[in-house]
Amino acid sequence: MTNALTAGAVERHLRARRDAGRGLLMPYVTGGITPGWTDYLRAFAAAGADAIEVGLPFSDPTLDGVTIQQASDTALARGASTRRILADLAEVGDLGVPLVVSTYYNLVLNDGPEAFCAALRRAGAGGLIVPDLPVHEADELTDAAEAAGIEPALLASPATPQPRLAEIAGRSRGFVYAVSLMGTTGERTALAASAAELTGRIRRVTDRPVLLGFGISTPDQAREARRHADGVVVGAAVMRRVLDGAGPDDLRAFLATLRLALDQECDRPR
């Protein structure tokens, strides 16, 4: 089991909120998607996000469905790059919640894991998600991340066998990212049955916070996810709205509905 005392800042933050009975909410935005994209971060924080995921767009997002693909293409067409997005983040300053950067491993290798993690740190990010970096290939990144004070959260999948799940949970930092279904990112009409089974299996091997992502799009789904996991990641449902022209205030209103759903679920007698 994890020792909470040695956890990094992201994990301490999420643990404290979880232990206070709060359902965790981590909305996602593709960095550089609009000229004033960092306004979304402020809106997310104001809506009660517990952490914010910032995607660095990659030309070939092999684990993303059509919404995040479009968002990535849009941001890249606007000239978004790791350097510019991190510079924007540095200007935002402290939002009171941790920033978790997500991207594909090619962008990490492009700078080299040490330089990449150091740049994240300078920009004020605390966590990192790399969906195409499984645990058995993660050494060079986890070493560099630890040196830079970045917490890399590893992904667990419904297909992951139990012994490997224990390794993932043990080596993950910040939280464990539970992939709710066998598929890509993107909105779904219902929470997959595999979500409950996977989070149950993760809980057997760690007390780290477990965030459930992929396909969680509505307050009802967030409420249901909260029954199994410590919180939810909401990406495509946010980015579809952004792509449709929704501004920070619209997203703040949408996330407030998710916030309310999670809070209501927490108030239910368990």
Place this chain on the structure above:
Amino acid sequence: MRDVLPWREAVAPDGTMGEPRARGRFGGYGGRYAPESLVEACREVEESFREAWADPGFRGALARLLAVHAGRPTPLTPARRLSEALGVELYLKREDLTHTGSHKINNVLGQALLAIRMGRRRLIAETGAGQHGVATATAAALLGLEATVFMGERDIERQALNVFRMRMLGAEVVPVTTGSRTLKDATSEAMRHWVGATGDSHYCVGSVVGPDPYPWMVREFQRVIGDEARGQCAAELRTGVPDHVVACVGGGSNAAGTFAGFADTPARLVGVEADGGAGAARGRLGVLHGCRSLFLQDDDGQIIQAHSIAAGLDYPGVGPEHAHLRDLGRARYVTVTDGEAVGAALRLARTEGIVPALESAHALAWVIRAAGDGDLPAGSTVLMTLSGRGDKDVSTLKELL
């Protein structure tokens, strides 16, 4: 057991072109950079392949299919008139004469048998020129499997004939409309699709790319090219082993299969890339589609779209073993332009009566150039893999000529 294997296997004494090292490594390249949801599926493919490849029953079944359905062994053809004009002795390994018209069938029959062994009922494939898609559709029809082939919208336009062939064979062809709408995007989409279909489907990767064990497994299924050619060269060539072994490289499967047969010889190995898709010659270290290798990318690490008249070479990277062979200096990688490839295709047609695929024409274009500038010394013996026939490119050529 080795006595019953249908072909001999060349591995250099230092292990070059043998089994990859731990964690699927070829030097510093390769690996299994797959999303967690695909890791278990890759592990299962590896385990099944290891068992199958050590099983004489599997090897025998594959050898029989290659013989009675695909038409192996393919001949070694001396290119007499062209050799005379170039001042070298050029021999062509005729993969264009296989059933479906390219080397892709070698790999696909192996993976289709493996899929059946694993209890899968459907093959997923990506395709650029359509040759791998046609081969996959063919193997699926032959063995009673379903096939779903992902193909970029742009390639669907320029390879209409192969699209029709796949549909005739009963395959579902799914147009890919994202990104550059070519092979790179078709590969991404096939991977995405596999994430949701690992239970009943096998991803039949078409080249020596992708997460471990694919680069190794596909090379092993393609080594029949090199192993056959090795024996044929021993019988036909005055030098026994050719001085130079040449093949075109997109992802690099026909080259890997050809090179594998000569890994333990002094033959000089030459991979010929398209000028606009030169992953080995001009790529940088990166990770894409499950493996660590060399990819064309900009300063920010975004993958650059390849451009080639040959849809099968329109891939911005190269298989990890080729990256390793390049670093070792065991193989060299050169580039030719679209124009050189078209010229070479015409020249082969008119001197030898063979219309090559534009992919294969790249290899020939380098032979022609190298014979002219002394890179290939006069009198050299050259083995070139003619990876496919040119029927699919006739409409492209018609617009140019």
